[in-house]
Amino acid sequence: MQLGMIGELRLLEEIRRRFSDPSQKRDRGIIVGIGDDAAAFTPPLETMLVTTDMMHEGVDFDLSYTSPFHLGFKLVSVNVSDIAAMGGRSSFLFLTMSMKGDTDEIFFTKFCDGVARALQQYGMALIGGDLSSARNDMVFSATVIGNTGKPVLRSGASAGDGVYVTYVTGDAACGLELLKRMAPESREAVKKWLDYEVPLPDLILTDGSGFSKIDGNRVKPLLARHLMPAARDVRDLLPHITSMIDVSDGLFMDLCRICDESGTGAKVYLDKVPMSDSMKFASDRIGLSSLELAVSGGEDYELLFTMPPDVAERLDVGHACIGEITEKERITIDKSGRKAALKAEGYQHFGPA
């Protein structure tokens, strides 16, 4: 059934029925959640953190290769990632949806499924939001509230700190490039794929002039990282982290943000930028530079942080050290020792193409 035939009130009832868990209310200090003018809750004793992110159809997501489930999951994750980048734990979600009247109810249900999966994964509760309608493109927006004992800002880096990044970068960007090149039937297979454990078939890529196959299971981590990224968490290292950001617009662009806010420079050893074998394999297959994807690809949702290197060594942090914070100089150094300027290249809305 189309949403236009269901009506706002019944949709709100459905959301309320689905996401209001009375057992959670007491534990979390929720006085009132969905269903009043505003949510009310007892404040935490720690510092409060609030972040918000909007996803606009055709700009931030493309329904030809993104399922509503993926979208719901990702919308929560990207906000949780922002809270994590402040050293925080996410507690509450506020969800705003603007869908078209002719949108099918199944879209709405699957989107909620994705949101619910993420809430469960991060131990959060949905306690408010807004429902609007759209004439053209759909828009989803989320606000996440969290808290931390020690807020970590972008501005705390000092010359001499090591620069660390969790896991690998470039996977999500490479996954997106694969999806863009994928034949419709393969896109459909990927859209139905909701669980990382489930195997993927061979996928068909097309470059306009011909078709080729790629092993679905080999590129699974890349597709997963784009479609339903899990937010990272380095709270065990919090006492020692001097600055942090989540990599959403590209590793170099986000590193430059740390430098800008901290009033420093940075030196990056290109051969230390962590990349996955899957990404190297797939980028090679589609003729893209893996390093390019890793340093400016965007949507990694990895955490980029700084820490005194002696502390990092002592703690055995387990994340790649890609360079160090400098007084002023911003450079990259390749394997042969060649230096180049470190440039803030990455994605920006309204940006020059």
Place this chain on the structure above:
Amino acid sequence: MQLGMIGELRLLEEIRRRFSDPSQKRDRGIIVGIGDDAAAFTPPLETMLVTTDMMHEGVDFDLSYTSPFHLGFKLVSVNVSDIAAMGGRSSFLFLTMSMKGDTDEIFFTKFCDGVARALQQYGMALIGGDLSSARNDMVFSATVIGNTGKPVLRSGASAGDGVYVTYVTGDAACGLELLKRMAPESREAVKKWLDYEVPLPDLILTDGSGFSKIDGNRVKPLLARHLMPAARDVRDLLPHITSMIDVSDGLFMDLCRICDESGTGAKVYLDKVPMSDSMKFASDRIGLSSLELAVSGGEDYELLFTMPPDVAERLDVGHACIGEITEKERITIDKSGRKAALKAEGYQHFGPA
């Protein structure tokens, strides 16, 4: 200059320059506002309130008679109104904007002017948000955080309580009907009108077959109520208010929400519904029922609350008592004593037209 030529980073810088007031940071317990992954602030000691609202072009606003200044102001107001309906005071705004690449910079500046005016009026600070781009319709979304010593829920009404509403209802809906019927040159005059003190010229209305004039200053309160509604505040009555809601979708629909949540009925005396003379005059001129506009018009942003009538009388609340909460029965009674069913009629997204 178009936003697409300016770029996201410069727009963000502009927002940050404009809305980051270092003197406010200390006073409000802001640790970090705009410019990090999330905003961080010291929690209040009182109950926290959070609300969010999205406005989608073509659905929630029409740029042919709404200026960007009005839009910015209203977006903040409607959220502040939700916080007020919980008995709260608003502190922080998070603002999300999705505009088109070919949107003129002036639109952005004027929108920010409207937001700034509202922030000043309500004593709030903008401490975060998100900037996205849109292919078609623009979307603006806001999250407002406030606090209260006593959260007032929709669910607290009891049989016997009086039903009160601040000021008058129907003004905003009537203002919207006037704007819809207004000739383009009059719409332009209204769009340039940013200050209530400034007089308005005669306005030209058109019904398709002909034109007529209406005194701009006489209908000024109606246009103002639609274009830039001020949020109401009844915090001086808080200790005695048993339930509250802000009237956004229509007086009767929102009263029914109080009844639904409180498990009660309500009786409304139609001749007690407060209406302004301007609204009665203008609705008559355009052939609409003033009572109809007042009970189901929507976007009033008045506060509808319940309170024991003896307390209200003793305090001299200064707001219209339109009826009382009943055990179960939901009825309206007109001047001649005729009863009819109280129906939840008002605006809903995705609703049957």
